[in-house]
Amino acid sequence: MTLTLEQAQAMIAAATAKAKELNVKMNIAVVDAGANLTAFVRMDGAWLGSVDISIKKAKTARFFDMPTGEIGKISQPGGSLYNIEHSNNGLITFPGGIPIKAANGEIIGAIGVSGDSVENDHTVASAGLEAYK
Amino acid sequence: MTLTLEQAQAMIAAATAKAKELNVKMNIAVVDAGANLTAFVRMDGAWLGSVDISIKKAKTARFFDMPTGEIGKISQPGGSLYNIEHSNNGLITFPGGIPIKAANGEIIGAIGVSGDSVENDHTVASAGLEAYK
Amino acid sequence: MTLTLEQAQAMIAAATAKAKELNVKMNIAVVDAGANLTAFVRMDGAWLGSVDISIKKAKTARFFDMPTGEIGKISQPGGSLYNIEHSNNGLITFPGGIPIKAANGEIIGAIGVSGDSVENDHTVASAGLEAYK
Amino acid sequence: MTLTLEQAQAMIAAATAKAKELNVKMNIAVVDAGANLTAFVRMDGAWLGSVDISIKKAKTARFFDMPTGEIGKISQPGGSLYNIEHSNNGLITFPGGIPIKAANGEIIGAIGVSGDSVENDHTVASAGLEAYK
Structure with a gap:
């Protein structure tokens, strides 16, 4: 299974919609x-420092095939x-990065979100994940 | 003048359309x-090594407010x-990175494209630029 | 005393066998x-993020001639x-990296393992070490 | 198609055999x-500086889906x-890195060799590639 750009963009669109609903910039x-x-x-006005953090969250989630916050619990x-x-x-090990799992259980990538509280980051990443199909 | 995400995405859509027309992956x-x-x-199947190169081309074009290929002529x-x-x-100093100029002459960003010959990279970047308004 | 590739490969084979016995991917x-x-x-399906961690564990263990977990105790x-x-x-300072000691007491290298709990990482590294002779 | 560790090790064994035949250390x-x-x-006695070069050659060949020497011809x-x-x-853009192509034409990885003349590096990489199946 390969993640397509179309799938990635659908996930980003869903995440962006959720961010707007929450009135946050991601x-x-x-x-x-x-x-x-x-x-x-990067949504208009979103933190510049979160460019790198969102990418590192996505990479971290795929590096270890688990949500980034799970790693943070044991890296204290x-x-x-x-x-x-x-x-x-x-790595970035607080919440906001989540692996993308295909229907066959294979992990085919990850989404990373950064720009607000880690709770909102995780919520927006989850909304993006739900758009995967 | 600030470049918006909407403008950036319109430019990327136009560049992607041109890439498909040329049958290249960017x-x-x-x-x-x-x-x-x-x-x-990253279009499906595009070179992995061009992730970094396209970003560096865009940065290089804005760092010096000129097309990347112009810098390459004098970095020999x-x-x-x-x-x-x-x-x-x-930096990446061969063609494929172009500054984005607002109507008032102000440079507000840059586009960078990588994935094929430098001629095609530049052509696709130019197509993206034309979508800016 | 010099560590040979043949010795290193024997250690890796023993570590791999132990990993399979434990049903983990290292x-x-x-x-x-x-x-x-x-x-x-890298065993099939092992974490991508552990490529760097296993190498850093091996280096850390040789840099200070002690198991990585010993350093972690005092880096808090x-x-x-x-x-x-x-x-x-x-450096990586949690368990999974162990120095390789020759019969004459000289430290001639180190093994680093990453891919599961630090206990399993250390167990697999120890199994590799036992194959050294 | 996914490259397995078993396939990678068979390729390395074949490359090592060719290196011994040529009396070079890779x-x-x-x-x-x-x-x-x-x-x-790393074969016994092989250059330390070639650890990084061989890895960069393999990455470069996969980054651009072509032998590293092809890139070097146009990066002058x-x-x-x-x-x-x-x-x-x-990147390393002189010969010694070659993509691995599956039977279906998909590129599933790359091999990189460093330790002697670029001709010998390429020859040994090619010998490794032939062991892929």
Whole structure:
């Protein structure tokens, strides 16, 4: 299964619509199975620093095939993966990155969102994910 | 004048249409006045190595407010800007990056395209630019 | 004493066998006395983000001649080596990296494993180490 | 089509055999369709500087779906892709990297070899490629 640009753009459109509904400004990135960037948008007025964060969230979610926030729970001081963020030219391990799973269970990419609270980032990423089919 | 996401996406759509017409697969990036990524797409099957190159072309064009190919002419051995590519975490100075000029003459961003010959890269970037209004 | 490729490959084969026994998918790296990569494998389906982590674990173990988890104990907030992970283009200081000691006591390299819990990573690295002779 | 570790290791074994036949010491890397490292070996006594070069050759060949030497022909001073090497955290554009093509024509990875003359590097990479099936 390969993630197509059309699928990635549909996910980004859905994520953008959710961001507007929440009245937040987001950076939204989608990577493919190889963790390579497929599509990206920065909504007008969204944080510049979140360009890189949204891309790193998408990559991190695909690197470890789990939502980024799950990694953050165990990368804290005293946690089993403390300071894992130093690998892979920088990971982002708070919520907002989610793997994309095909109908056959295969993980074919990930979406990453950054621009507001991590709760809103995750909500917007989830809305994008729901548009995948 | 500020480049909007809507404008960037219209430019990317026009560039994508031209790429399909030429039967080539492109990576297309748009940056804003601050040389920060605004939108990006990788067409299905386009070169993975051109993700970074298209973004660097767009940044390079805005960094110096001229088409990337113009810089390449003077970055050659013996040229006045020899090896300028070492700056800014890497420039790309062959054709495919073009500044976006507003009606008032202000440069408000740039488009960068990579995925085929530099002639086709430039043609597709130009087609994207024409969609700006 | 010099670590040979044949020895490194025997260690990787033993580590891979242990990973299969545990039903986990690992990235396994071996570095030599100079902390330079000697051999590496990524098992089918193993995390992409663990390519870099397994290599960094092997390097970290040789950089300081101790298991990576030992360093992690004192790189915590308030610890004597707080944030040592910022050095050497990124260290990984949780378990999974172990130095390789020759019969004469000399440290001649290290093995690094990443792909599952740190306990399993360490177990698989230990299994690889046992194949050294 | 996905490149398996077993296929990558068979290619590395064949490349290593050819290197021994030529009496040269090589670094040999294989990446998958996403340009992520799948397997690597450094033969005893091979150049340390070629660890990175062999990996970059494999990545470069997959980034642009062509043998690395083809890119080098047009990245020379005055060439259309002059200084493309500044992209993607460094490309290597002289011979020794070759894409791996599946029976259905899909490119599923690449092999990169470094350690001797570029002619020998390419010959050894080709020998590895022949073992793919």
